[in-house]
Amino acid sequence: MSHPPFQLLLIDQDPIFLLGLSSLCEQSTDLQVVGQTTDGTRALETLSTLATPTDPTAIADRPVDVVVLDLQLGSTEPSEVTSFSLMAELWERYPQVSLLLLGRSPDPNPEGAEYLGNVKGYCPKGIAGSELLQAIRTVASGETYWGSGGNIRVSTGQSRSISRRGGLIGVLLEDLRRSGLRQIDAEIRQVNQYLQGDRLSDFDRLFGQGRRRELLTARWMVNKLLAPPVSEPPPPLSANPGDRRSQVNYSGQPHRIPAPPERPNRPRTSSDRTSLVRASAAELLPPTGSELSPIPLPRPLLEAVAAKIETPLANLTDTVIEIDILHLDKKQELLYTVLYQFEEILAQLRYAQVQATELPSKRDRIIRDLWEMSVTAYFGKYYSITLGLRNSSPNALGEFDLVPFLLEEIELVEGALLNKIPLVLDLLAYLLYQIPLAIENVTYPPEDPKSIARATALLENLIIQVANAVIQPLLNRVADVEAIKLNFLDKHWLSTREIERFRNDLSWKYRRENLWVEPKAIFESRHWLYILEDRGIEKIQIYSPRRQELVGLKGPRLWVTLLLETRDAISPRVKAVLLSLGDGARYLLIQLGKGIGLIGRGILQGIGSSFQESRFSRNREEQNR
Template identity: 45%
Template sequence: MSTSVLQLALVDPDPIFRLGLKTSLQAVSGLQVVADGPTSLSVLEQLPSSEQENAQPPVNLVILDWSAQENPPEPQWQALQQAYQPWESRYPQLGVLLLTGKADLETLAFAQVLGVRGYCRKGMAIADLIQAIGICASGGTYGFAISEPSPAAGSRGRMLVRWRDRLHQSGIEQIESAIAELSGYLQNPALPVLERAVIAGRLRELAAARWMVNQLLAAPPSPNNAPPISPPPENTTAKRPPINPRSALVPAAESSLNPQSEMALEGSLNRLFAALEAQLQYSLKNLTDEPLEIDILREEKRRELLKIILQRLTETVRELQLGQVNVLSLSQKVDAILQDLWSASITDFFGKYYHIKIANTEYDLVPILLENIPRIQSEILKKIPLVLELFSYWLYETPLMIENVLYSYGTPEADKRAEILAQNLIIQVANAVIQPLLNRFADIVEIKQDFYDKQLLSTREIERFRNDLSWKYRQVELFGEPQNMFESQYVLLALDYRGIKKVKIYHPRRQELERLRGVRYAVTLLLEARDAIAPRIRATLSFLGSGVIYLLTQIVGRGIGLIGRGILQGLGSSIPESRFSRNSDSRK
């Protein structure tokens, strides 16, 4: 890097402004723009990388504007941190000059905490901007006049901050109180379905209001409590710049969780999991035509189990965020993640030390149930669809491809479909929790008293329920799954205000279809033969039916009509003759 020429990197989402600024700066002797782009990550990818730690920056100064990002997080200081962090992580000693339209005082104060050297407003004279570039490139600061406010302004600012904090605290307390009160009402098992649906809707509204209050009234970080900026992992940052998780075209082997997206992800995940929790307040009645393992539980136990799995799922996603797991590793760990989710849910639901007595011998229930993992994996967990896509959506903001439509991360349509996938995942894991119990200890008195629905307490009803489940799995294995593969669809279990229902979504399954053998393959051939023959048979039957109708109406019907008309005419001519004969007899 030449010492006589200041080399600059330009980050601005507005391509027209960026081009104009680059042209103006290139025209100045001693200034050179070596890289420019809409985001910090895109500019970093243009700069040469070094394998050495603490490498010298390839530029003297970064001119940064974060305010026009697409879907920037709120408040402003979060957007600023996201745009600044890649530079801080890779080149801590590199100077940054903010060039933006408008920034509030809190954001500028936070910029000083981060280590930003200067701040300029768009629209300033080019000569003043060049002066600011020279000062910041040499290690000085420019434009931060807010560091020494007047006593009157500081007093007014502190009063506003205290008022905002009081308003935030009181609002959150009122919302939490209302949520607790409504949640208490939902614990009543005799609550009508309509009223339960209304209360669940109010809970969702309160959860959304709580999120809005936290976003609008939460205090920005101060120098003492500023959000920590995570340093890059050792021996990895110098090799390549951070990967933008919003890109759907990133190779799987290089995609990893980007630390600067954690706050945005946190808000999205909080909204999604709050919606799932609110959905669990509705009725959990099975509306499908097939039995589910959780049907044997009382409704409050069903709700408790699903909430436990949701909580464990939330914790799993948080741990994966902190673990910086890339997509390739995630695809290899999906089975282990579901197994850990299943085993943790069993432990939490039944209790680690829950024991039962059989023939005067006590057994710990949970260790025995956990022995069934191979069967549970093959019959339920491995058959849960689109798990990798769901976790990738949560962790890397990867768009969801559902029913041949690409849904961008964070849009209401994408969140709704991610919620359906998560509901199916939770319900299937709940079925997997109950299945080993039904296989090993279905008719134990203590278990029936603690968990079962009152309609399924007798031995006869329990055995009937188990047989129905067994037949369901045989039918699905031999006929249902091959048909779904042939029709390129997945059948999901989703939550509705009335209960649990089936939802069918299109998804290509050609590779699975080609691996079918034996009876399952024969089923697809029969379906294909039916599709090929049935329309022709229907057309033939329709033609024959039309011919029969024509025969009956046009030939037989007309013949019968002529016969009937002749009979009526004969009767009509005989009636006057009989009257004439009676009249002649009376005259005699």
């Protein structure tokens, strides 16, 4: 008989990490997330609710099997429950519940803290997802998991004092920064809810939008001013350093470790294709043989993009995009999911020590994995729907898993969207190795505001385009299924007619972009990017060399460039001829006007003379009388 799934309570102050961890756990059939929160007080309330079992055979003092707890919880505000006080409270109320701690350091005991007996394991947040799941299963089974482990001090319960010693300036600044960001994000959510009201006057709406801009500016300043310095604390204790599979120093640069295992259930397609390397990326990458160590993950930039997802996400462009059909909550959830999966891929590349020179050969695989991970995390690995009729499958009726069904569209999605996402190599090189970005043929340092703004725009375009790619197979195959319409689509698109109209608009957009917009952009050496602004999603264009793509154009796409070139060649001459004709016509009209003016002047003078003569003659007649 199979064992029931282990029940988990997830507690982490980072909502993005919490969302990703929940999605990761839900992909496993033997794990069940019964609660998740960013606050210690709510965690105790959740456990209190779960501790009132409806089943008489349930264990009252063990409402869940494992509590996954962030060590940084409540470290920013004295009024909040900290992780160590929550550990003590859980030890007193629910001693049977096992705790798995998550922290930044690879050492389970970085600050000499004494853990209570309910702490059964520790994992650094940067480990691979498969290793984290294994740690959760180990702790849920009643065993302990300390990774490669150090000397762990665990109290038996006689002494409940927990010491947590710190003092590092970087930790304090990071805690203060996170506290400020949480408060600002809460205010942004309130303002967004206020702006969604239907009865707002124009003045109230302008006031709310101004307030949101102020909050976003304050968030950017907090990220800039409170960025913690990189410090070098003493190396962590290790029982056997030689046995460590993955050691990371405190500067954030990991030693070489094996690459994470391939994701299961990944569709086996043809061998990974090597993408065409653009000149800008090739020039900025280091020469072959040189190695660059990956830098720590750029959390301020990722968090700034995450804050923008809280905006209304209205499509302000002149073209329709796939995520327009989603409800606002589902749209925000999808962008959050893609952003978190991208952060996980960055962590895997960083810990696998992938060199900058290896990125071009891995570009297609990275984007493909990001799409597959996003599809799986967003819809749920085992989410199933029922179709009454499936013409594309030999099974006429029945229930089937949605995710494998959507992943079959990988070739179509790659050709239509994923392979066309611009400057992915430049973005990865910047985020992983701080390789400077070339903007308008000028190279700017990584910390320059222009580089940060360009990297932000590239990242926003990436997550929006991948989100579109997640929804595209859904629209192609199961958009008219009632379960999909009720759970994901906005109420405006519920009817079959509106869905078909939306799909037709997308089809015309793809044809227009393929035959006109994209060849024109290639010929003009420009890329179009989707970015997140206060009012929603907007579209901008940036300069980027595209000579190799121009050489590869064929057929009607090549004719478009020839037509544009012909127009550019003829247009100045035609314009010059028209200007000359215009000048001649203007000269003739001026002379004609002058002639008409002289004639009119003569007529007026004649009329004036006749009036004077008539008056003179009348005066003479009166004098003669």
